[in-house]
Amino acid sequence: MRAVDIIKTAIGNSFRSRLRTSLTVIAIFIGAFTLTITNGLGAGINNYIDSQVASIGAPDVMSVTKPVEATDDSTGPKPYEPTDPSEVSSGRPGGSVLALTDDDLDAIRAIDGITAVEPLVAVSPDYVEYGDAGKFQLSVSPLSAGVKIELAAGDSFTEGTDENEIVLPTTYIDTLGFSSNKDAVGKTVTIGITNALREQTTVEATVVGVQEPTLFGASPSLNEPLTTALYDAQNVGIPADSTNQYGSATAHFDADSTDAQVAQLKRDLVDAGYAGTTVADQIGTFQTVIDGIILVLNAFAVIALLAAGFGIINTLLMSVQERTREIGLMKAMGMSGGRIFALFSTEAVFIGFLGSAIGAGVAMLVGGVISRVLANGLLKDLAGLQILTFTPAAIGTVLLLVMGIAFVAAVLPASRAARQSPIDSLRYE
Amino acid sequence: MTTSVLSTRNLTKQYGTGSARFDALKGVTIDIAEGESVAIVGKSGSGKSTLMHILALLDSPTSGGLSVDGTDAAKLKGTRLNTLRNRTFGFVFQQFFLTPNTSVLDNVMLPLKIAKVGSRDRKRRALEALEQLELSDKARSKATDLSGGQKQRVVIARALVNNPRIIFADEPTGNLDSATGAVVEDLLFRLNEEQGITLVIVTHDEELAARASRRIYLKDGLIVDGLAA
Numbered sequence: 001m002r003a004v005d006i007i008k009t010a011i012g013n014s015f016r017s018r019l020r021t022s023l024t025v026i027a028i029f030i031g032a033f034t035l036t037i038t039n040g041l042g043a044g045i046n047n048y049i050d051s052q053v054a055s056i057g058a059p060d061v062m063s064v065t066k067p068v069e070a071t072d073d074s075t076g077p078k079p080y081e082p083t084d085p086s087e088v089s090s091g092r093p094g095g096s097v098l099a100l101t102d103d104d105l106d107a108i109r110a111i112d113g114i115t116a117v118e119p120l121v122a123v124s125p126d127y128v129e130y131g132d133a134g135k136f137q138l139s140v141s142p143l144s145a146g147v148k149i150e151l152a153a154g155d156s157f158t159e160g161t162d163e164n165e166i167v168l169p170t171t172y173i174d175t176l177g178f179s180s181n182k183d184a185v186g187k188t189v190t191i192g193i194t195n196a197l198r199e200q201t202t203v204e205a206t207v208v209g210v211q212e213p214t215l216f217g218a219s220p221s222l223n224e225p226l227t228t229a230l231y232d233a234q235n236v237g238i239p240a241d242s243t244n245q246y247g248s249a250t251a252h253f254d255a256d257s258t259d260a261q262v263a264q265l266k267r268d269l270v271d272a273g274y275a276g277t278t279v280a281d282q283i284g285t286f287q288t289v290i291d292g293i294i295l296v297l298n299a300f301a302v303i304a305l306l307a308a309g310f311g312i313i314n315t316l317l318m319s320v321q322e323r324t325r326e327i328g329l330m331k332a333m334g335m336s337g338g339r340i341f342a343l344f345s346t347e348a349v350f351i352g353f354l355g356s357a358i359g360a361g362v363a364m365l366v367g368g369v370i371s372r373v374l375a376n377g378l379l380k381d382l383a384g385l386q387i388l389t390f391t392p393a394a395i396g397t398v399l400l401l402v403m404g405i406a407f408v409a410a411v412l413p414a415s416r417a418a419r420q421s422p423i424d425s426l427r428y429e
Numbered sequence: 430m431t432t433s434v435l436s437t438r439n440l441t442k443q444y445g446t447g448s449a450r451f452d453a454l455k456g457v458t459i460d461i462a463e464g465e466s467v468a469i470v471g472k473s474g475s476g477k478s479t480l481m482h483i484l485a486l487l488d489s490p491t492s493g494g495l496s497v498d499g500t501d502a503a504k505l506k507g508t509r510l511n512t513l514r515n516r517t518f519g520f521v522f523q524q525f526f527l528t529p530n531t532s533v534l535d536n537v538m539l540p541l542k543i544a545k546v547g548s549r550d551r552k553r554r555a556l557e558a559l560e561q562l563e564l565s566d567k568a569r570s571k572a573t574d575l576s577g578g579q580k581q582r583v584v585i586a587r588a589l590v591n592n593p594r595i596i597f598a599d600e601p602t603g604n605l606d607s608a609t610g611a612v613v614e615d616l617l618f619r620l621n622e623e624q625g626i627t628l629v630i631v632t633h634d635e636e637l638a639a640r641a642s643r644r645i646y647l648k649d650g651l652i653v654d655g656l657a658a
Contacts, residue, residue, distance in 0.1 A: 002545050005542050016531075325524075326526075326528050328526075329528075329539075332487055333518075333539065334511040334512060334544070335543045336507070336508070423487040
């Protein structure tokens, strides 16, 4: 029998007992549907995180801090030494780091592989104002250079400019009195900031882009000249030596560095007494948790599929039993055992294909609807989040996996059919 | 002397072992020549079906030799055995063995499908075979929707479609009334006379056996001169 005839005959045979085939297909459908949905969920969330990663940090920077030397909690705080650097909170609960000084920055700069180091300065402006629409609170996140921003309008910061530039989130646009996202681009806003002498001064900045709010908040981003200008304005009146303390610094390295090189860089930093964390490190723990959850969900889907696999075994065993005489006849007519095996396993793989294709198809339809409804409802605040994302590769994997399970399930019944002696089959009543 | 297509030497066949042992054949030696029509006659339990199954290479003997066209059957294995079964033999069974829920045409095409004949070619040949048996109008019907006589004619068309040299018929008229049985008999003997196809009929029906050119009587696994004995 030709391969194409085997496939055609197998498909024809699977439709010969419709009820039995449909029931098995439903069992596989449930498994494939679940697997597709959970995979889609994992892909959707991870895609979103990946796009968010780009907005909180560039791949070629790491945040460098100076960890407090490990002390035994029971021994209490260390005695005060006037020359010791002061501790600053790292922002994480319970975590504090030592402040970095200009000497530290030079030390980091000297490490092989670090191309540039900038201190991460915190500025706290009082307000932002455009035209006569009034003054509004402005809280900026301490962002550093190299950050990529997902923009709704305009462009990212101009490379190497001395001009003060600001990127506003979409939520500021209406409030500040712009008519649209596009309208804001190119306009000049005024930022007020109070210095150490309680005097309020203003700095002007040009809006270059409008930013979609992200998972990590919706605060405006400033470019380096603007940050420096605000920092200088803020530090008027503070003694010079106390301004040169920073919570952390941003170290740049070659964007083409391999993972091993980055790891080496981190080791070098540790040897010098610093700790370097890339964005991937920070996001990695988050993604590990998500991947773990998806893995558990997938495991449930696979259990459903295994149950469906026994359904396939049962269906085929009945099929073989029912067609004992037909198998005997085909053997009497010179069909080889191998071809009989192929015939029955193809039937199983076809049933698997049918179940998984319908399952994946329905999952994509339902998932698309759910995704859209959630994006406009429950998850409205997380712009750009497609909770269920279906990639062709994932769908293909589901199809192949289910067809593989179906094939494995077919081995027992199909080999039983193949081994039957023609005369025993013909005598079977 | 005409060449014998099938010849056996002292065939025996046992089922079971020990006290449950049953000797179906106790040493059967026959030669069947090309173009002959042979009736293997015997009562139920005489071993006639077992003999036919061994002759048709569907079963293997416990001892003794069988040669098909001068080739030792014991040496036929795998592809050669399957090709021989496919090209040389046609089967007509008492219980028809038609595949239910598929069309008459599909049933007749089955041996050609197994023989890897192209789809257009096998359709043409199957239709020719059906025409020969005056069943062209039933080609699209379901095999299960036919009458007994029609079913047996479909079975003969299926046996015929691959131009076999030997047709084995196991009680071909056993499930048919005498009128339709006679039609089927006529068809089988006409194939033997007109196309020279060797015909091996297994039957307990003396009237049917009488039409064959030679009769082999089996009793308790041995060849006898006649059943009356």
